[in-house]
Amino acid sequence: MSLDGRTLTGGWRRGHAVVRDLDITVPRGRVVGVAGPSGCGKSTLVRMLALLHQPWAGHVAVDGATTPRVRFSAPAPLRRRLGVVFQQPRAAADPRLTLDDLVVEPLRAAGERDAGVLGARADELAERVGLTAELRGRRPHEVSDGQLQRACLARALAPGPAYLLCDEMTATLDASTTAALVSVIGAEVERGLGVLTVSHDEPLLAAWADEVLRPWAGQSA
Numbered sequence: 001m002s003l004d005g006r007t008l009t010g011g012w013r014r015g016h017a018v019v020r021d022l023d024i025t026v027p028r029g030r031v032v033g034v035a036g037p038s039g040c041g042k043s044t045l046v047r048m049l050a051l052l053h054q055p056w057a058g059h060v061a062v063d064g065a066t067t068p069r070v071r072f073s074a075p076a077p078l079r080r081r082l083g084v085v086f087q088q089p090r091a092a093a094d095p096r097l098t099l100d101d102l103v104v105e106p107l108r109a110a111g112e113r114d115a116g117v118l119g120a121r122a123d124e125l126a127e128r129v130g131l132t133a134e135l136r137g138r139r140p141h142e143v144s145d146g147q148l149q150r151a152c153l154a155r156a157l158a159p160g161p162a163y164l165l166c167d168e169m170t171a172t173l174d175a176s177t178t179a180a181l182v183s184v185i186g187a188e189v190e191r192g193l194g195v196l197t198v199s200h201d202e203p204l205l206a207a208w209a210d211e212v213l214r215p216w217a218g219q220s221a
Helices: 042-049 099-109 115-129 145-157 175-190 202-208
Strands: 002-010 019-027 031-035 057-062 082-085 163-167 194-199 211-213
Touching (some): 002 042, 002 194, 019 042, 031 175, 031 202, 042 194, 099 145, 115 175, 163 175, 194 202
Parallel strands (some): 163 194
Antiparallel strands (some): 002 057
């Protein structure tokens, strides 16, 4: 079982593709790193694989299932198999929500209304990512980037995805928080999670990923 991108081509401005004819496979239980300079197209690749951005050519297959649609038009069962952690947690978090509400946001969006179920899942994930009780009732502006990114990782894991896509997840974090979150993800990989992590931090990728791809080799930052 794997997440596959086949001959992916795309970008944000017509006539200027930042991803060109790229093939990539993310197997279950493995960490695949993608290296490249800033602005080369790593985030575009993540968004295409996450079914958030329409490729101009090629397709994405989630355990063999494909769809021509993206975002909320894509089938919910496929979307729930994909978790995403973005580079800027403040841009990815609703400022009105507490961290607890942020963590279970995908479950509510999927129709879960049982307070006991939501609370138990929030408890489990908060412990897993290291969110203390005093932090869980705070809103994004009341916590640090590292604390908020812990909540964003918990949110990505909440639906139990098969694949996790990390878009420069650690770029704004200190070394200790980076190590903590990589450790959390490592435990999930041992349970069968497939991970794609993109970064220009070569030492991090060397330490974390089972393999590192360099589709933009030779480009400068």
